[in-house]
Amino acid sequence: MVRKVLFVAEKPAIAKAISQHLSGGQITTRNTGNQYVKNYCFDFDFGGYWGRSSVVVTSVIGHLTVTDFDAEYRGWGSCSPSDLFELPIRTRVDSDKKAIADNIKKEAQYAQSLFIWTDCDREGEFIGDEVRSAAVQGNSRIEVKRAKFSNTERAHIIQAARRQHELDMRQVEAVATRIEVDLRLGAAFTRFQTLALCPVAPALDGKVISYGSCQFPALGFVVDRYLRVRSFVPETFWYIRLQYTRGVDVTFHWSRNRLFDRAIVTILFEKCIAAKSATVTNIQQKSTSKWRPLPLTTVELQKAGSRWLRIDSQRVMKIAEELYTQGWISYPRTETDQFDKGINLRSLIEKQNQDQNWGNYAQGLLNGNFQQPRAGSHNDQAHPPIHPVNYVARGALDNYDAARVYEFIVRRFLACCSDDARGFKSTVSIAYGPESFHANGLLVLEKNYLDVYPYEKWESSQQLPEFRLNETFEPTEAKIIDGQTTAPGYLTEPELIALMDANGIGTDATMAEHIAKIKERSYVVTRSRGGTTNNQPPTRGATRGRPRGRGRGRGGQNGGHSHDTETENGPRSNTVEEFVPTTLGTALIQGYETALSQTDRPASTVPSLSSTASTVSTLNHASPDITSLAKPFLRKELEAKLKAICEGRNTKAVVVAETLEQYRRAFSLANQKVAVLKDAVREYVLGENRRL
DNA sequence: GCAAGGTC
Structure with a gap:
């Protein structure tokens, strides 16, 4: 059967790949004035199909909008916020997006079959459906097929072209649900807040x-x-420190770590002293290793950017996008942290061996040091991990930050293809009176990936002298030391990204935008840790000096007490950006919490979100209630319902109605208690009441 | 002139 086929891809990378792998040879490209409309034409003779052209389409075509929203706008008044839960909605198509649809419509007239090559995720399925409707408008009898692919390797593309699928209308429906809910809630609450506050x-x-x-x-x-930092009360603790000099000074750490009761520490200390000598109870020596990093995902790139390069996530993404369109790196929006078996990693490494800084290292990998990268547990079935695809010299990139981001991506890639760092760890445990202590020593033997990946540190500690099992010795010094727990720091960008990621807030492509949005809205400001705010200082209380390392700077394992919530933040530098909510941001969150909880319980008993104590944690909440408007539970619940739609266990109509109903309750409660919200805003923004 | 999702 001879049929002309129209290919529609979601982005140039896919269009190029299918053109190359499926064409008989000659490919011509035709660019139009519109950035989204780019046609690749080629002859194609494959599996009974004969093709002519492939069209590139990017992005969603239509935007959902509430009917007459624009017309109603003047003054924001004529349409009440609550109407936005009910008003009919329609799809609006912007002019540049209309060009995409027109292009598809026109090309469909010359084809008998349409192959849809959008990303293989929910959103991609939805865009595929938009492509289908555009094509059907041009040719009502066109056959519609969908390609399923997880990378753009030749063999994989060919197989995807052979094995065609139908569009999955359940996924399309799930996305339509998400769009409608997001629009209605966003519009309704935004109007309400803006008008009221x-x-x-x-x-x-x-x-x-x-x-x-x-x-x-x-x-x-x-x-x-912020609130947990503010309400933090330092506590004094005590511990016993033991030192012994045998050639070198060895510090033994107390197995109890530290206690918050001075009297007990004193009693234990007296018993130790009375025992006079200590006995070696255990000697452990074993090899250890520090694992090479996983292949790079978008979320990791953003975290690394703000943590190590001091470039905020939105800028990192912008730079990465440019590096991608210029052909230096692979597609930068990916959740995948495992390389596909088919990919030729060696040829990618080879391209890097001309670099002055890491070229020799790359050559070393090719000469036998190469290791297959570790495989993480994520695969978005659409893109490989971020990696360099071509070499570019530092000077050839238009700006310094672009060069640093490229360098990071290359080094991360080379590190992935390297061996783990190897070392040797020794631990000596001793008994001293009734108490036990231990000392650690680490000897790094082979740095391996660390040679090309300076962002991580793993260094030898002072080496322990020789000890024998059961030998006894008299400690050189035994002391009681006191210290104080320190408050956790304000949230940093890598921590915020990690929290959003763990709680399903936004996607890899949008998290940076949400962070930028709350800055733009003046809900938060960033400032340098330990420094001063860029524009608006938090109102009450003052600076937080952080006497880090007073007492012992390692903590938290002491059962029962977790006051010291120091977070692991990678190599510490004093220029980490941290997020501080403005008075407005705090007022909104506090105001809703108070207003929505007042019906059945006093505000003071509302539990705080303690799970953000650790850098990454998922919040679990059995039955979400409307008091968590500002918390991730409702979004999570929606995600679960969307999944149910995809699996055929629920429908759009039911989920939209249910979700809107849930929020409508919050909405009407907020309306009833609008005075509370206003009070909160007044209190915070005007600073009328400085009590926290 | 309100969201979030996709992409240049």
């Missing part, structure tokens, strides 16, 4: 106080951490 303070005049299902939970994380 802006008049409260002159500072808010003319501002937009937006609500979004992603920006609010993101703000919630920042506020929650």
